[in-house]
Amino acid sequence: MNIVVAIKHIPSLADELEVNDEGTNLDYDMVDFVLNEFDEQAIEQAVLVKEASGGAVTVVGVDVIEELDGVLHTALAKGADKAVKIVGDLEPGIDSHTHARWLADAIKEMDADIILTGVQAADDLDGQIGPMLAAHLDMPYLGVVTGVEVAHRVATLYKEYAGGMMGKYAVSLPLVVGVQAATKPPRYAPISKIRQIAKTAVIEEIEVDDDGPGAAVMLRKMSPPVSTGHANMLPGDAEAVAEKIIAIIKERGLL
Amino acid sequence: MLTIPERFVFTFLLTVLGAVTAAGFYGIFNIVRSGRAAPPRQETLRHLIAAFIDVGLQKPIFRTRTVLSIFHAFIFFGFSFYFLVNVTDALEGFVKGFELIYGGEAIPAVAPALTPVVNLGLVNLFNLVADVLSVLTLTGMAAFILRRFLGRDKRLRFNDNVLLHPQVEQGHVHVDSAIVGGFIMIHVGSRFLGQVFRLAENGRPDWFMPFASVLSYIFRSVPPNILNVGQHITWWLAIGLILLFFPYFVRSKHIHLMAAPLNIGLGKQAPRGQLDPAVPPGADDDVEPGAKLLQDLAWPRLLDAYACIMCNRCQDVCPAHSQGLSLSPSALEVNKRYLINEEYFALAGGNRSHHLLTEVVISPEAVWSCTTCYACVRICPVGNEPMADIIDIRRRMIIGGAEIDNGIQSALESLAKNGNWFGKGSRARARWTKGLGFKIKDAAKETAEYLWFVGDTASFDARVTPLTQKVAAILHQAGVDYSILGRLEQNSGNDARRVGEEGLFEQLVENNLAAFGKSQFNQIITTDPHSLNTLRNEYPQYGGMWPVHHYSKVLLQLVESCRLEIKNKLSHYRATYHDPCYLGRYNGGYAAPRQLLALLGVNLIEMPRNRENSYCCGAGGGQIWLGTTPEGERPSENRIREAITALSQSANGSGPGGKLIFVVACPKDVVMYTDAVKTTGNEDKVVVKDIIELVEEAIGEAGD
Numbered sequence: 001m002n003i004v005v006a007i008k009h010i011p012s013l014a015d016e017l018e019v020n021d022e023g024t025n026l027d028y029d030m031v032d033f034v035l036n037e038f039d040e041q042a043i044e045q046a047v048l049v050k051e052a053s054g055g056a057v058t059v060v061g062v063d064v065i066e067e068l069d070g071v072l073h074t075a076l077a078k079g080a081d082k083a084v085k086i087v088g089d090l091e092p093g094i095d096s097h098t099h100a101r102w103l104a105d106a107i108k109e110m111d112a113d114i115i116l117t118g119v120q121a122a123d124d125l126d127g128q129i130g131p132m133l134a135a136h137l138d139m140p141y142l143g144v145v146t147g148v149e150v151a152h153r154v155a156t157l158y159k160e161y162a163g164g165m166m167g168k169y170a171v172s173l174p175l176v177v178g179v180q181a182a183t184k185p186p187r188y189a190p191i192s193k194i195r196q197i198a199k200t201a202v203i204e205e206i207e208v209d210d211d212g213p214g215a216a217v218m219l220r221k222m223s224p225p226v227s228t229g230h231a232n233m234l235p236g237d238a239e240a241v242a243e244k245i246i247a248i249i250k251e252r253g254l255l
Numbered sequence: 256m257l258t259i260p261e262r263f264v265f266t267f268l269l270t271v272l273g274a275v276t277a278a279g280f281y282g283i284f285n286i287v288r289s290g291r292a293a294p295p296r297q298e299t300l301r302h303l304i305a306a307f308i309d310v311g312l313q314k315p316i317f318r319t320r321t322v323l324s325i326f327h328a329f330i331f332f333g334f335s336f337y338f339l340v341n342v343t344d345a346l347e348g349f350v351k352g353f354e355l356i357y358g359g360e361a362i363p364a365v366a367p368a369l370t371p372v373v374n375l376g377l378v379n380l381f382n383l384v385a386d387v388l389s390v391l392t393l394t395g396m397a398a399f400i401l402r403r404f405l406g407r408d409k410r411l412r413f414n415d416n417v418l419l420h421p422q423v424e425q426g427h428v429h430v431d432s433a434i435v436g437g438f439i440m441i442h443v444g445s446r447f448l449g450q451v452f453r454l455a456e457n458g459r460p461d462w463f464m465p466f467a468s469v470l471s472y473i474f475r476s477v478p479p480n481i482l483n484v485g486q487h488i489t490w491w492l493a494i495g496l497i498l499l500f501f502p503y504f505v506r507s508k509h510i511h512l513m514a515a516p517l518n519i520g521l522g523k524q525a526p527r528g529q530l531d532p533a534v535p536p537g538a539d540d541d542v543e544p545g546a547k548l549l550q551d552l553a554w555p556r557l558l559d560a561y562a563c564i565m566c567n568r569c570q571d572v573c574p575a576h577s578q579g580l581s582l583s584p585s586a587l588e589v590n591k592r593y594l595i596n597e598e599y600f601a602l603a604g605g606n607r608s609h610h611l612l613t614e615v616v617i618s619p620e621a622v623w624s625c626t627t628c629y630a631c632v633r634i635c636p637v638g639n640e641p642m643a644d645i646i647d648i649r650r651r652m653i654i655g656g657a658e659i660d661n662g663i664q665s666a667l668e669s670l671a672k673n674g675n676w677f678g679k680g681s682r683a684r685a686r687w688t689k690g691l692g693f694k695i696k697d698a699a700k701e702t703a704e705y706l707w708f709v710g711d712t713a714s715f716d717a718r719v720t721p722l723t724q725k726v727a728a729i730l731h732q733a734g735v736d737y738s739i740l741g742r743l744e745q746n747s748g749n750d751a752r753r754v755g756e757e758g759l760f761e762q763l764v765e766n767n768l769a770a771f772g773k774s775q776f777n778q779i780i781t782t783d784p785h786s787l788n789t790l791r792n793e794y795p796q797y798g799g800m801w802p803v804h805h806y807s808k809v810l811l812q813l814v815e816s817c818r819l820e821i822k823n824k825l826s827h828y829r830a831t832y833h834d835p836c837y838l839g840r841y842n843g844g845y846a847a848p849r850q851l852l853a854l855l856g857v858n859l860i861e862m863p864r865n866r867e868n869s870y871c872c873g874a875g876g877g878q879i880w881l882g883t884t885p886e887g888e889r890p891s892e893n894r895i896r897e898a899i900t901a902l903s904q905s906a907n908g909s910g911p912g913g914k915l916i917f918v919v920a921c922p923k924d925v926v927m928y929t930d931a932v933k934t935t936g937n938e939d940k941v942v943v944k945d946i947i948e949l950v951e952e953a954i955g956e957a958g959d
Contacts, residue, residue, distance in 0.1 A: 014673050015680030032680060034672060188664045190654045191671055192544070192758025 001055030001150065001173075004112040005046045005080070006103045006133060007039040009061060009068050010123040011092075019222050026222065028092040033064070035071045038118025044182035045148050046116050047079035053150045055113070060084040060106050062099060062208075064092050073198045077189035083201065088208040096128040097214030103129065104136030106206050112137075112174060114155060119143050119178035130178035140171055143178030257348040261487070265348070268498045279505030282603030283561065286595060289602060290554030291542075292535035296524050306520030306638075311335075315519065316636040319568060319868075323402070326395035333392025333443065334512065340385050344446065344494050355382060356453055357461050379463040386464040389447040393440065400436045403429065410567050416581040418618040420593035428508070428565055428589065435509045438500050442493055449489030456482040506596050511637060514561035519638035521555060527629060528792035528841040531643060533650045533757040544757055545650025549594065549608040549616075556644050560595055562637040563588035569631035569641060574871040574890035575624040582621035584631040584641035590616040591644075612648055622648050623660060624885065627753045627876030628836040633867060649755025662882025667756050674745030674766065676880060677715040684709075685741040687720040693731055696738035698774035703738035705809075706776035706801075708790060710783035711746050712922035718929060719922045722945045726782055726806060729950060733818040735809070737780065743770035749789035749837070754877035764789075764797045771799060779803045782947075784837035784844070784921050785875065791842065805838055807920050808847040810950055814854045821953045824856030828949075829905060830916035831860050831898050834869035835924055848920050848946060855953040857918075860905040862897050870894050872927040879923060891931035899941055915941040918949065 011017065012032040020027040039061075046057045059075040061068055063085040072083035086102050107115060115137070120127035127143065134141035147158035150173070157169040157177060234241045249255045257265065296302070309315055313328045346353050352365035359378030363370040372378065402408050413419065450467040454460055456479050460468035474482060504510060525531070531553060533544035546552045567585045575582035594615050598608055613619050625645045632640045652659065666676040674681050687709075688695055696703050707730075713723040730737055748763035779801045781787050791803040813819040832852060838844040845866045852859050864870045873890035895917065902915040917932075919925055928943040 012672070012680060014669075014678050015682055030682070032673075185661060185664075187656060188653070188659055188667060190656075190758055191756060191762050192654060195758055195762070 001050075001053065001113045002111050003046045003050055003055050003057045004107055004110055004115045005039070005042050005057060005059045005075070006107065006115060006117040006129065007043070007059060007061040007071065007075075008036045008099065008118065008121045008123075008129065009033045009064050009071060010036050010121050013122060017224075019224065023221055023223060025093050025219060028065070033067055033092075035074075036118045036121040036123075038120060038179060040118075040186045041182045042116040042118050042177075042179040043075050043078060043080065044184065044186040045177075045179050047187075048183055049114070049148055049150055050079065050081075055150075056081040058082040058084060058110055058112075060086070060103060060110075062086045062090070062094065062102055064090050064094060069198070069203060070194075072203055073194050073201060074189045076197045076201055077193040078187055082204070084204045084206060086206045086208055088210055090208075090210050093219075094210070095213055095215045095218075096124060096126045096132065098210075099214075100129045100132035100136060101214060102206075102208050104133050105208075107133070107137060113153075114148075114150060114173055115139070115176045116148070116179050117176070119145070119180045127178070130176055134176040137174075137176065139175050141176045141178065142169060142171065144180045145177050146179075146181045147183045148177060148179075256351050257487070257490070261491075262349060265495065265498075268495070272498045272501050276501040276505060279502060282599060283505065283510075285605070286599070286602045287554050287557045287561070289550050289605065290552050290557040291550070292538070293521075293553045293555050294525060294531055294536070296521070299521070302522075302524070303517070303520035306516050306522075310516040310519065315638070318634055318636065319571070323398075326398045329388075329391035329395030330399075330439070331512075333388040333395070334439075336384060336388050337392075337443065337446075339381070340446065341494060341497065343381075344490065348490055348494065356450070356457075356464070358382070358463065382461065382463045383465075386447075386450070386466050389443055389450075390466050392443045393447070396436055396439045396443070400433075400440070403432055403436075410571060411565075413567075413570070413583050413586050414576060414579060414581065416579075417583045417586045418581065418590070418615075418621065419586060420590045420597070420615055422593050422597070423586070423589055427593070431508050432565075434503065435507050438496065438509075442496050442500075445489040445492035445496070446494075449486050449493060452482045452485040452489065456486070506599075508564055508592075510561055511564040514558060515564070515637035518555070518558050518562035521558065522638040523555075523640060523643075526792045526841075527632075528788040528837070529796070530646060530752060530793070533647070543651065544654050545652070545755065546644065546647035547611060547613075547651045547655070549591065549598075549602070549610075549612065551612075551651065552644060552647060556640065556647075557591070557595070559637075559639040559641070559644075560588055560591035563592060563639055564637065565589050566636070568634045568636065569639070572630040572634050572868070572870075574626055574628060574630070574873055574893075575621070577888075577893060578624075578873075578885065578890060579887040580621070580624045580885055581618055582624040584639075587617045587621075587641045587644060588639055612644075613652075617645065617648065619652070619657070622652065623663070623881075624878075625876050626836075626871045626873055626878045626890070628871035629840045630836075630868075630871065633840055646753060646755060649753075650757055651755075653755045653757075660880075660882050663754060663877050663880045665882075666877070666880035667751065667754065667759055670746050670748075670751055670763065671759055674763070675711045675715060676746060676750075677711060679715055681742040681745075684714050684744060685739060687714060687723050688727065688739075691724060691727055691731075693728075695727060695731075696736075698738035698740045698776060699743060699770070701738055702775035703736045704776065705735060705737040705778050705780045706771070706774060707737045707739050708747065708779050708781040708783070708786050708803075709739055709744060710781060710786045710922060712926065713782050714744075716922065716926055719925050722922070722925060722947055723782070725945075725947045725951055729810070729819065729947065729954070732954075733813045735813070735818075738774065738776060740770050740774065743773070745770075747783075747786035747789045749785040749793075750875065750877050750880075752789065752793070753875070754880075761797075764794060764799070768794070768797060768799050771801070777801070780806055780809050782806045782920075782922060784835040784842070785923070788837040788841050805842075805844050805847065805920070807838070807844065807851055807946060810946070811847045811851040811854070814851060814950075819950065819954050821855060823953050823955060825949060825953055826856045826858060828857050828916050829860065829902050830857050830918050830944075830949075831862050831902055832865075832918045832920075833862070833872070833894065833898070833924060833928070834866055835919070835921035836869065836871050836875055838920065839869050840867060848918075851946065852918065852949065855949050857916075857949060860902055862894075862901045864897065870897070872921075872924050874923040874927050879927075889931065889934075891927040892935045895928060895931045895935050895937060895941065899937060902941070914939075916949075917941050917943045918946055919943060920946045 012034040015031045018027040018030045057080040059080045068085050117130045131141050145157050149156040153173045155171045159167040234244045316324045354361045359373040451470045454471035455474035569584040570576045669678045745763050745766045748760040752760035
């Protein structure tokens, strides 16, 4: 079974984000990139499926800022078997359409049985890559999945619904899954293992050309939210605070 | 003098049981040797001699439990001397006329060469020492037996949740103790009684054997032939019993008397703060880091198991144990020993152990409860290092992909990703410098005498950054020429290494050394004892050879040289000082903070556990990262209560609003103890202050 994980390298939220001078997007020079956390779940789920049912895991992603190797080495240390990066003369801020098209082109060559990807990513909150991959590859898609099992070419998928309901699906392979969370929390990849792999691993490269925006919509302006006043803290013990609250309510004519 | 059949039986037993015992020792030799290589040692002979002298003076055992240690010294001196006594007793049994009583008056007739020895009174001296030590040994041993079996001293037991080898669980340690104790009582008691019988049979006392002489009067009325038979029986119970005991000795706790001095002499030579490598230097590439089975441990760790007498002193000082957690350093050693005994023949034959350490020796929960405070290693009278086992087990768990605590995992991931465990971007590291009113030199751009290694907690924790700013301002005020690395600084890796993440540690060291390499400075200062420890003791192995100072020492020098002027003496404070493990026990930094406090005018009241005996705050070894808080009284809470008791009993002045001052000199301590003051509900009684706050108050405008 060929298990493919499509991943995305996105700006780290550990940094304080800054908008570029033009106000059109993030200042990508002032931010570190990390693996999308939902993709981390997708990798873990892929390795769990492989451990339970056999197969090989291929991780593929677009190397936007030429720093994806570390992420791929980590994935290999966690149990992935093969790593592929899509490279070219690229700039950060590639939209989901382009992203999905490049990933789909790469995955077409992989004879994939099941494709896992994070249900969304913090950079654009589109949640589009999974569905678009499925469209490109002509496969069914199920998103917000919290558990995957595979047996006899049928995937059993678990999906959480609002109100604490749990759905259980049986889908024939191949298919694309948007992973919300893996069955178990992502495992830890020891650094010495990652460094060992970094010395020996061969990452396959697929060349692409950045031919401009792929979506019909474009980001025009980006800015931090304007703060509109802030909370008024009432100091003092419970009784004093209670008195102040009553005073404020009276003052505003609410009582 | 023994009869001919007696001599025959003795010789036969000596040959057979002696051979069995020798084989037993050879097995132990092979088992210990089957452990991994230890770091190379120097001047082994000198260290061994020093260890034998220390043991001879009973120094290691007197670190604590004075009364019990005195009883131990009785037994120790008695048993050491009994080596000589046993030889002369055997000679008395085999050589006609060789009799030591009455100063050896019969000896010249059979061995004229020994006449000077007799004439010098050496035999009398020997008899006197043997007589007194026999009584002392019996006293000491009786005290130990009473303590264990009648007093049922709780310190000899483990917490209920501690993983124990099945035999230990069934109480075999007590059985072993009963056998060894019984042997010593019978062996020494019979020898002593034999002397009593001899004196009684001869009808005259030998006042160089005072105790035996006094007792001999009781037996004066017993017929001589019965006393003679009694002497044969007691000879056998004294000397013959040794032969019977020999083969058991190899398996018993008693072997500590041989293993302990060896273990101390062959102990760690590197600084306390330097962990042994995860893989022995020069090992094959396929050797996995850390330990899963007995043989993955370095051989001194296997010798540890033989040196352990199961006194549980390490357990007494272990913060995890006191909290009621499942960790007991002594249980680890005892379990190792019982596992070795269980698999003795297989291991001695060169086979690998069949049991995972985490299944028999120490539970995974216990492995992750260790704060690496070093108290267990420091207190151990026989030079054991249970903490080293724990680190090696952690190392293998990490590399082997064992499930680890989610808090520790995210800390490690953040360390790998961001270079700090706060999940903050590297650009945020120097944010605390905003609003200082002056600019701190950028180490990458400007030359400075000191590089200030700030560390994660001091850089990111909102409770600590105001203190970091105070340190910066005061160093600036005193004209200290210092720089910081800013975003190029990463966590020092001290705690990552102690969690067992050797690869991450190496990565952090490399990144920091790369940053150091781009900077111009001569010395390093830090407020963080954890950073200090690895920078001082471990970075040199990677090429980082700078002198590293704690800010307590730098501040002391500044006050001593009047670059900081004391304007207010803080004599109104009722204060105590907490020694951080990684400054004190690991690096001997006891004096500077105390001298500094004295110069500030603070009347320091020591807590009962201070300096080498300081009690861990519970944060070290990755404990501060744990995602789940274990139940029980946390070490920091225990410590705050200790401080309040110590301070309340003192009549010295008191702080503002009558509060007691708990002085710390470690960013993690600020966090741990401010928290503990709140959780113990003592906010109205005690205030945690970093030493820098006291410096600030003392150098402030008079009357502030």
